Amino acid sequence: MTKKVFLIALMVFLSIDCKSQEKDKINxxxxxxxxxxxxxxxxxxxxxxxxxxxxxxxxxxxxxxxxxxxxxxxxxxxxxxxxxxxxxxxxxxxxxxxxxxxxxxxxxxxxxxxxxxxxxxxxxxxxxxxxxxxxxxxxxxxxxxxxxxxxxxxxxxxxxxxxxxxxxxxxxxxxxxxxxxxxxxxxxxxxxxxxxxxxxxxxxxxxxxxxxxxxxxxxxxxxxxxxxxxxxxxxxxxxxxxxxxxxxxxxxxxxxxxxxxxxxxxxxxxxxxxxxxxxxxxxxxxxxxxxxxxxxxxxxxxxxxxxxxxxxxxxxxxxxxxxxxxxxxxxxxxxxxxxxxxxxxxxxxxxxxxxxxxxxxxxxSVKIPAGYFDSKKMAEKIQAFVKEKFKAEDLMENASNNQIFFNYSALQKYNIDAEELQKALAHFILQEKQIDKVFTRSQLENGNYTSGIAALLQKGFNQKRSGDIIIVFDPATIMYSLTGSTHGxxxxxxxxxxxxxxxxxxxxxxxxxxxxxxxxxxxxxxxxxxxxxxxxxxxxxxxxxx
Structure with a gap:
């Protein structure tokens, strides 16, 4: 057997052996x-x-x-x-x-x-x-x-x-x-x-x-x-x-x-x-x-x-x-x-x-920025703002999980555009202390975020189940008791x-x-x-x- 033929035969043998091992691995x-x-x-x-x-x-x-x-x-x-x-x-x-x-x-x-x-x-x-x-x-x-x-x-x-x-x-x-x-x-x-x-x-x-x-x-x-x-x-x-x-x-x-x-x-x-x-x-x-x-x-x-x-x-x-x-x-x-x-x-x-x-x-206590957010006060401020700006009540149907859900029946009744309400409310909330970022449904539906908190929010946003406004607190700021840890x-x-x-x-x-x-x-x-x-x-x- 020539050296060339031997090498070809060896390569074929190794190829078959590798395929056999790979099959064993797969199965x-x-x-x-x-x-x-x-x-x-x-x-x-x-x-x-x-x-x-x-x-x-x-x-x-x-x-x-x-x-x-x-x-x-x-x-x-x-x-x-x-x-x-x-x-x-x-x-x-x-x-x-x-x-x-x-x-x-x-x-x-x-x-x-x-x-x-x-x-x-x-x-x-x-x-x-x-x-x-x-x-x-x-x-x-x-x-x-x-x-x-x-x-x-x-x-x-x-x-x-x-x-x-x-x-x-x-x-x-x-x-x-x-x-x-x-x-x-x-x-x-x-x-x-x-x-x-x-x-x-x-x-x-x-x-x-x-x-x-x-x-x-x-x-x-x-x-x-x-x-x-x-x-x-x-x-x-x-x-x-x-x-x-x-x-x-x-x-x-x-x-x-x-x-x-x-x-x-x-x-x-x-x-x-x-x-x-x-x-x-x-x-x-x-x-x-x-x-x-x-x-x-x-x-x-x-x-x-x-x-x-x-x-x-x-x-x-x-x-x-x-x-x-x-x-x-x-x-x-x-x-x-x-x-x-x-x-x-x-x-x-x-x-x-x-x-x-x-x-x-x-x-x-060790001088690291942190705090507690008062959601009740924030809800009262939001209701007052919406009532004054849009001359309407009951536009907010629910607030939970750092999200606000609109009452679309009320928006239709008062002829209020949902995107206009989103923008106005997001701008208002962002002025509050302890609020780091605010995102709207329109932003998350139409944007394409690849990094940062925005990308994380978008991956957590379910078009059918999530709300219309999403709020992000300052680091180490939570809605919780003064004792114990939480997350989210x-x-x-x-x-x-x-x-x-x-x-x-x-x-x-x-x-x-x-x-x-x-x-x-x-x-x-x-x-x-x-x-x-x-x-x-x-x-x-x-x-x-x-």
């Missing part, structure tokens, strides 16, 4: 994908508390997986409902339609909740408040696409303390979504959208007394003197629980429960995450997740981090302890996946649904969220390149070799995939 998927959302988790919690984390939780994902260090939400508003929907649909509220947790429905003339559904009933509770489904979400999720790709053989289960944290990620085709009913019940429940009675494993878990076991003392996991990554335990920036004079450790949840809505106090403590991990581990067995070669999808949202943050703030001892305990719960959960599904047989991603601002009263803005404290990938098909490494929350679903879709969610606008992150 090989993990037995289970686990999507984890940590509610209200800022990226800097990973770095602030890193030295105190164990090796098996957050550090396992960081050191043995892929860390996207510059990951952001690419829309406003940064709330729980839109956050969970965007993670799993791979698009923003502009397309998936979940524009907030609650919003004003200008067609029904009423406020609606992102997961509410009057057509279904609760299962496992008699409460009329638990009628929930994903029907308001307009697009599919990556978990839906996995179900469609596997001819519904791949199973999807959603779990969270919060109903919206369980329902929206699991998508429209889920086999089940379970959330925790607190108050005087303390049970995991679902709705008739999924099934007419709780499965045996859920009933068994509810009867086990596991939830009740967390009515105990919440003290710091370690000596509180070693908690150097948070402020003083006693301060004026935290709300605390009813029945306890100071927001300081320890908290006897058994003694405080009657004054704090019963089982809700567990939801609002670090133990709510432990209960979620308990239930998620039970679900792996109960639903036989990852038990065959067809990929299943388990979505888990840890909601209690959000409750603790709202109550105590992002700089509190309570938030530090909550994350140290969550780290141990993650380690326990990953160990369960190792034993029940198998090491190297599953893929996990971990992110957040939004971040949170430092308590503005704290920021002001397009500033980095709300948009910068962790994004970790780990497990089968994932490289080890990290990047500081900017990534977006909407990139998660396309990346997992590419890993699985399935169609992207039908409204996806995010990109695949090729450097994450092995």
């Amino acid at each position: 090989h998927s993990p037995k289970l994908v686990v999507g984890i959302v940590v509610d209200q988790m800022r990226y800097d919690y990973l770095t602030r508390f890193y030295d105190r984390f164990g090796e098996g939780g957050f550090k396992r994902m960081i050191n043995d997986g892929y860390n996207c260090k510059n990951n952001h939400f690419n829309y406003v508003p940064t709330y729980t409902g839109p956050g969970h929907a965007s993670v799993y649909t791979g698009t923003t509220p502009q397309n998936h339609g979940i524009i907030s947790n609650n919003w004003y429905d200008k067609f029904a003339k009423e406020e609606v909740y992102c997961a509410s559904d009057p057509a279904v009933k609760a299962v496992g509770s008699d409460s009329e408040m638990e009628r929930m489904s994903p029907h308001r979400m307009k697009t599919t999720t990556v978990s839906d696409q996995n179900r469609l790709h596997t001819q519904l053989r791949g199973k999807t289960i959603g779990i969270a303390i919060k109903d919206r944290g369980a329902i929206l990620p699991a998508g429209h085709t889920a086999n089940g979504a379970y959330w925790f009913r607190g108050k005087d019940e303390g049970k995991w429940i679902t709705s008739t959208y999924y099934r007419n009675e709780l499965p045996d494993w859920v009933q068994k878990f509810n009867a086990s007394g596991k939830a009740k076991s967390y009515f105990k003392v919440w003290n710091t996991l370690y000596d509180i003197k070693t908690y150097k990554e948070s402020g003083s335990d006693e301060n004026t920036f935290e709300r605390g629980y009813e029945g306890k004079e100071t927001a300081t450790f320890p908290y006897d949840l058994a003694k405080l429960k009657d004054q704090n809505r019963g089982y809700d106090i567990i939801k609002e403590s670090a133990y709510g995450n432990s209960l979620t991990a308990d239930f998620a581990i039970a679900a792996i067995d109960g639903e036989q997740m990852g038990s065959d070669e067809v990929t299943d999808f388990l979505t888990v949202s840890f909601s209690s981090t959000d409750y603790v943050g709202h109550n105590f703030g992002v700089n509190s001892k309570e938030i530090e302890d909550t994350y140290l305990r969550l780290d141990k719960d993650l380690e326990r959960f990953f160990n369960a996946l190792d034993s029940k599904v198998g090491k190297g047989q599953y893929t996990v991603f971990l992110t957040a649904d939004h971040g949170a601002v430092h308590v503005p009263s704290y920021l002001k 803005s397009g500033l980095t404290y709300d948009t910068h969220a962790p994004l970790l990938f780990y497990g089968q098909g994932i490289r080890k490494g990290s990047t500081t390149a900017e990534t977006h929350i909407t990139d998660i679903a396309p990346t997992i879709s590419a890993l699985l070799g399935i169609a992207f969610p039908n409204g996806a606008t995010g990109d695949v992150l090729p450097f994450v995939l092995d």
Whole structure:
């Protein structure tokens, strides 16, 4: 054989071999994908508390997986409902339609909740408040696409303390979504959208007394003197629980429960995450997740981090302890996946649904510009201005989520042009202190913004569901109590969220390149070799995939 012929033969062999390997890669998927959302988790919690984390939780994902260090939400508003929907649909509220947790429905003339559904009933509770489904979400999720790709053989289960944290990620085709009913019940429940009675494993878990076991003392996991990554335990920036004079450790949840809505106090403590991990581990067995070669999808949202943050703030001892305990719960959960599904047989991603601002009263105490906005006074000024300028009343139908909705019947009655009202009102509002920017419906419908807050607002603006005026506050200015943290803005404290990938098909490494929350679903879709969610606008992150 000549040298030339030999080289040609070798190239053909290598080409065939590479194609064979590529085919194997394309067709090989993990037995289970686990999507984890940590509610209200800022990226800097990973770095602030890193030295105190164990090796098996957050550090396992960081050191043995892929860390996207510059990951952001690419829309406003940064709330729980839109956050969970965007993670799993791979698009923003502009397309998936979940524009907030609650919003004003200008067609029904009423406020609606992102997961509410009057057509279904609760299962496992008699409460009329638990009628929930994903029907308001307009697009599919990556978990839906996995179900469609596997001819519904791949199973999807959603779990969270919060109903919206369980329902929206699991998508429209889920086999089940379970959330925790607190108050005087303390049970995991679902709705008739999924099934007419709780499965045996859920009933068994509810009867086990596991939830009740967390009515105990919440003290710091370690000596509180070693908690150097948070402020003083006693301060004026935290709300605390009813029945306890100071927001300081320890908290006897058994003694405080009657004054704090019963089982809700567990939801609002670090133990709510432990209960979620308990239930998620039970679900792996109960639903036989990852038990065959067809990929299943388990979505888990840890909601209690959000409750603790709202109550105590992002700089509190309570938030530090909550994350140290969550780290141990993650380690326990990953160990369960190792034993029940198998090491190297599953893929996990971990992110957040939004971040949170430092308590503005704290920021002001250290001379950082911050403040609180009085929406009631602003509404009165707007009404007076409109009445004087347009000689008409009732032109404003609703004000919510930093948006104003016009009463178009009144505009027609008084022969007022909607764009003229938009411009006049936007100019008036912009003169107010603590208002940074104002945008109109016309601007967001007709403009094409590619950067800055305007671009984030446009991606969060749903033409059919959003309002006519959108207001942007000054940095660290919120409509909230003087204690505790909140979120919702397009500033980095709300948009910068962790994004970790780990497990089968994932490289080890990290990047500081900017990534977006909407990139998660396309990346997992590419890993699985399935169609992207039908409204996806995010990109695949090729450097994450092995």
